Amino acid sequence: MKLFIDDANLEAIRELIEYYPIDGVTTNPSILAKAGRDPRETLKMIRDIIGDERIIFAQAVALTYEGMLEDAHMIMDLLGRNTVVKIPSTPTGFKAMMALKKEGITTCGTVVYTPMQAYLAAKAGASYVAPYVNRIDNMGYNGIGVVKQIQDILENNDMDCEVLAASFKNSQQVLELAEYGIGSATCGSDVIRAFVKNAAIDGAVQDFVDDFEKLTGKTSMSDLD
Numbered sequence: 001m002k003l004f005i006d007d008a009n010l011e012a013i014r015e016l017i018e019y020y021p022i023d024g025v026t027t028n029p030s031i032l033a034k035a036g037r038d039p040r041e042t043l044k045m046i047r048d049i050i051g052d053e054r055i056i057f058a059q060a061v062a063l064t065y066e067g068m069l070e071d072a073h074m075i076m077d078l079l080g081r082n083t084v085v086k087i088p089s090t091p092t093g094f095k096a097m098m099a100l101k102k103e104g105i106t107t108c109g110t111v112v113y114t115p116m117q118a119y120l121a122a123k124a125g126a127s128y129v130a131p132y133v134n135r136i137d138n139m140g141y142n143g144i145g146v147v148k149q150i151q152d153i154l155e156n157n158d159m160d161c162e163v164l165a166a167s168f169k170n171s172q173q174v175l176e177l178a179e180y181g182i183g184s185a186t187c188g189s190d191v192i193r194a195f196v197k198n199a200a201i202d203g204a205v206q207d208f209v210d211d212f213e214k215l216t217g218k219t220s221m222s223d224l225d
């Protein structure tokens with residue numbers, strides 16, 4: 001499972017990219033709004049931090065077909081290779097996905113609340129589909145269940161598209177989907193940090209250092225020389 005940061009906070013991205021095996025960054029207009037500067041500037045700064053090899057997702061905001069294509073072209077010009085354009089999984093969005101596929105632009109069908117949206121986005125040529133786990137839960141449905149259903153639809157129909165599960169509130173949700181073998185998950189910085197935020201882990205690591213120090217008076221192997 002690929003792991004993405006769903007955040008536009010530059011400090012958080014810098015930290016997580018340095019310490020965790022991260023595949024890239026996903027954004028949406030609301031996430032960019034939180035950053036509070038020109039969205040083009042924020043996206044460029046994220047690209048600079050993560051480099052050209054990692055993937056960045058940026059969303060087309062326009063609601064018309066022509067507008068979505070223009071947004072997609074602008075995003076690609078701005079961010080270069082390894083960029084995925086997020087397109088809402090609506091009828092207009094499906095039309096845009098089909099056209100962008102022909103142009104060789106990689107898209108992600110986003111705002112996915114139902115398996116049929118994901119199926120149609122995949123069929124329209126999206127390389128990723130992004131179901132919103134927590135938002136589906138908040139509507140009274142089973143977000144994890146919907147993601148698993150989408151994974152099954154993609155697999156059983158041999159569709160060239162992977163799940164990018166999004167909208168998580170805790171690491172247990174991510175764990176359950178990793179166990180199921182979904183393609184990608186994107187999580188807020190706090191959720192990623194919480195993967196290993198555990199007093200037992202910190203305590204065990206410190207115990208090893210303390211025991212070594214009692215034995216040798218040193219706190220690292222290299223200090224023994």
Ligand code: E4P
Pocket residue numbers: 006026027028110111130132134135166167168186
């Ligand atoms: C990703 O594609 C979504 O834009 C994002 O994860 C939604 O997350 P939220 O429900 O926390 O806003």
